[in-house]
Amino acid sequence: AQKVTQAQTEISVVEKEDVTLDCVYETRDTTYYLFWYKQPPSGELVFLIRRNSFDEQNEISGRYSWNFQKSTSSFNFTITASQVVDSAVYFCALSEDYGQNFVFGPGTRLSVLP
């Protein structure tokens, strides 16, 4: 069965600190997709990144970086030099269906304090 675990329920950091959000997934499929979404207080899910199971390259995009490791079934997300605007709930999600029918993790609420 597919499952996504985000062990950190809430994290608080002070502005400019680096923070890593953990995501561990379970799947029996060899082909799957992993995602990170940000949900600000407005409620809309904001797409951040996706990775497919054949692409273990880490990625950096500005202050964001992602570390995908199939050996540990993890897809962790790091924000460097955090800002107050990064405060939101972050969801990791898994799709075994080519980007459909997501299984979401429980989310990590990140609070960045000024």
Added chain:
Amino acid sequence: KAGVTQTPRYLIKTRGQQVTLSCSPISGHRSVSWYQQTPGQGLQFLFEYFSETQRNKGNFPGRFSGRQFSNSRSEMNVSTLELGDSALYLCASSLTSGSQRGYNEQFFGPGTRLTVL
């Protein structure tokens, strides 16, 4: 290109009533998926419609149903509302359905916040 739109954005109902939520996908998209978000259960997949047919269904009771019209717009219906149905209902659209021509990105709407009193 307009994004996914959901109406209404906010809704208040009482227990026992029924409710219909609407989702208009991005123009040209034929797949619509629905998700429920509650503080207790998090984000959960409800069902997916593609070309007016339900293609996939999550683990929800029969009170939750949906349909899709020929223009790909979708409605979700919840009958005999319970307090626990209070949630943010998110709709997502994509061009095609899963497993067809590889990866198929979903775009989420802003959601409908349903409160059941």
